[in-house]
Amino acid sequence: MRKIVAGLFVSVDGVVEAPETWTGPYFSPEVGQHIESMMAAGDTLLLGRGTYQTFAASFAGNTSDPMAAQMNAIPKVVVSTTLDRAEWENSTLVRGGVAAEITRLKQQPGTNINISGSATLVAWLLRQGLLDELDLLVFPVVIGQGKRLFDGEPGQAGLALAACEAFPAGVAHLAYRPARD
Numbered sequence: 105m106r107k108i109v110a111g112l113f114v115s116v117d118g119v120v121e122a123p124e125t126w127t128g129p130y131f132s133p134e135v136g137q138h139i140e141s142m143m144a145a146g147d148t149l150l151l152g153r154g155t156y157q158t159f160a161a162s163f164a165g166n167t168s169d170p171m172a173a174q175m176n177a178i179p180k181v182v183v184s185t186t187l188d189r190a191e192w193e194n195s196t197l198v199r200g201g202v203a204a205e206i207t208r209l210k211q212q213p214g215t216n217i218n219i220s221g222s223a224t225l226v227a228w229l230l231r232q233g234l235l236d237e238l239d240l241l242v243f244p245v246v247i248g249q250g251k252r253l254f255d256g257e258p259g260q261a262g263l264a265l266a267a268c269e270a271f272p273a274g275v276a277h278l279a280y281r282p283a284r285d
């Protein structure tokens with residue numbers, strides 16, 4: 105069965121919102137290589153509405169940038185109750201029966217199903233027992249305000265550390281898997 109692996113940039117104080125405004129000074133070749141290896145391990149991208157719209161605005165129709173070409177080519181599944189259609193190429197919209205659709209997606213042949221950003225979706229998947237790995241890049245900065253990972257989520261969810269690594273620029277990579285009893 106395929107794994108769902110969520111990759112998020114997070115500040116030391118747990119903020120995941122607008123990482124493009126605070127990750128720059130700490131981004132290094134090692135961080136880039138880590139992100140590339142995660143992307144290479146997957147063949148599908150699962151996104152929440154907000155991240156999907158941000159990525160589509162940045163990458164759709166861009167044929168000159170290699171990253172854009174990769175993002176345009178990969179199959180994308182967007183979870184949203186507010187979108188009417190997913191127009192970005194290779195996109196599928198899931199509006200209802202999300203748990204069943206995600207379970208079906210995990211059972212299809214292929215490699216990892218990657219999530220980039222999409223904190224609300226990540227939190228929901230964790231609570232539903234559908235998230236297989238939470239891959240965090242913790243940047244050495246305190247933002248003070250903004251959307252936090254698991255902001256306002258009720259209940260406790262145990263995690264087990266699967267990997268950790270520190271990069272020279274001060275970014276820490278922490279990978280967790282749900283602690284299954």
